[in-house]
Amino acid sequence: MSDIKAILSKVPLFKQLPDEAVTLLSECAEEVSFEAETQILTEGAMASTFYVVKSGEVSLQVQQPQSIPLVIQTINGNSLLGLSWISPPYQWSFDAIALDKVEAVEFHAACVREKLQAHPEYGFLIMQSILGVFLERLQATRTRMLDIYGVTKEVIPGD
């Protein structure tokens, strides 16, 4: 088993996948690292890669010309960084900045898309795993929109 395949096999996101599906992914992947403050993704740029963060933390953010960037979310160990490579126009919606030293597996998006199309039986399973990340982030975003930590009314005796 290649080093990269061994790494991917341990990532929770891919743990349920059959060995063949992990092999397909590993053929499009390599290990990379980023120093703190490196810009990994840039809003508007082509989404030609995506990552599984092994260690370190990445800030997903939106720039504001006259103010500080707005941080949408931070992504840490064993999480997927980059989703816009899946469907056209394949452009990043946000910036991604390494908050500290980041060790990651980088995937070449075009290579992965080709493999998924060529092997739909594994492509479906891989996309199902990635859809889980979409769902989790959608649910987390919705929960944050609820402002659950907001002020609640004091209960008054007799109410």
Add this chain to the structure above:
Amino acid sequence: MISANQTSATIADSINEPEASPFVPLPYKIVNKHHDTQDIATITIEPVDKAIPPYKSGQFNMLTVYRVGEIAISISSPPTSGKRIVHTIRDVGAVSHALFNLEIGDVIGVRGAFGTDWQTDEPGDADYLVVAGGIGLAPLRGAVVELAEKVAARHNVNLLIGAREPAQMIYETDMKRLEQMGVKVYKTVDMADSGWKGSVGLVTELIEKAVFDPKNTKALICGPEVMIRFTARKLIEFGIAAESILVSLERNMQCGVGLCGHCQLGPYLICRDGPVFPWAPPVKDLLSQKER
């Protein structure tokens, strides 16, 4: 019963000190106060004369502001802090507003301690995940201090804190002390500001960072009930057994002793059967149903 070897003085004391009634507030003086945030303050109180019985982490007291009213507030100090008790108050209504505005030297009434606890007096040999959302950290503070003292030298004790924004983080000075005692503290906010260098996202996203053996981990959760549900589900996904998860709930506690029925949740009275419950049916299911 008066024994034969009691002196006349102790006999007199025992006559004058009937067992504290759970219905009669005992006067306590505020001896320390600080503002955690714009609308959250922490007070330390000590008895003017008689003290309430010993308490456990996770229990609550009924606090009276004379001429205003009474509300249930969690105890935030560990049982080892003697007769001094810490309470953290968020200014959200008439009584909490009055409490929030009291000063050192003011006297309040205290009934308690009531309810079930986090079972941290006998923590056992296990890793711990303590997950707090917003002011939900207040009922957990005593338990975390106990775990720091009793468990952190032998096992992983993780404290995961979620808040709306950095300015809403409470007990900042405590966190440094807890880290020195071996507790691993992880924080996240829903909305970051320019000074925030930490995580941004739901508190459940911190679980991945924590170090624990899922097969031998106990979890304590307190916060908004939506957050409790999501966190409990996520912990189970990580392999923690549902029976190892305790949650703390809050309802309209008024009498504190299970008589008035205002804090009913299904078959339970939260003041008597809770506020700390195992994450099991029917509590687990009741939290996702509309109350009738």
